[in-house]
Amino acid sequence: MRTSLMKGMTYGLAIVIASMLSGCNTMKASTDTTVKFFSSTTPDAMFTKDGMVEHKQKINLFVGVAYENLRQEAASGSGQYLNSLAALYGVPVAKRMDFGRALQQHHTELFAADLEEDSQAHLKMVSVLDRVMTINTSMNQ
Numbered sequence: 001m002r003t004s005l006m007k008g009m010t011y012g013l014a015i016v017i018a019s020m021l022s023g024c025n026t027m028k029a030s031t032d033t034t035v036k037f038f039s040s041t042t043p044d045a046m047f048t049k050d051g052m053v054e055h056k057q058k059i060n061l062f063v064g065v066a067y068e069n070l071r072q073e074a075a076s077g078s079g080q081y082l083n084s085l086a087a088l089y090g091v092p093v094a095k096r097m098d099f100g101r102a103l104q105q106h107h108t109e110l111f112a113a114d115l116e117e118d119s120q121a122h123l124k125m126v127s128v129l130d131r132v133m134t135i136n137t138s139m140n141q
Contacts, residue, residue, distance in 0.1 A: 055088075058088060059085075059088050059089070059126055060122065060123060060126055062084065062085065062088060063085070063122045063123075063125055063126050064115075064122040064123075066081045066084070066085075067115050067121065067122050067125070068115070069081040070082065070085060070103075070111075070125075071107075071111045073100075073103075074100075074103035074104060074107050074110060074111065075104065075107055076104070077097075077100035077101050077103065077104035078097070078100045079100075082096075082099065082100050082103060083096055085099075086099040086100075089129075089133060089139075089140070090140055091139050091140065095138070095139045095140075098136070098138070098139050099139055102132055102136055102139070103129075103132075106128065106129075106132050109128050110125050110128050110129060110132075111125060112124065112128075113125075
């Protein structure tokens, strides 16, 4: 019962977020990504046995919703969205500047696609970022 309630609340939150963002044309791609994410993801694949959202799904969803903001902040190497993403990746506060520099250095590769043209752009970005994080293991310490 608790798992079903958590799933329902998560879906409801996604709908509210999508509704709030849909009024702004600049956020249309992010809203579309959120809606596609929830309609194409097997519900049970998103959740742990205790009803919490899987960690990898949190990253995918965050990047999908904040993609354009992340693109802008990664170009400069810092910002609140980059800090949030770093936190999701478990990067300690002392290493966040290194994280920002890594995103700045790999910007072209990370943001090779535009969400309006490629609905999977955020997943491709996460895949590239996972490789960058594997190479730069010092950021996770």
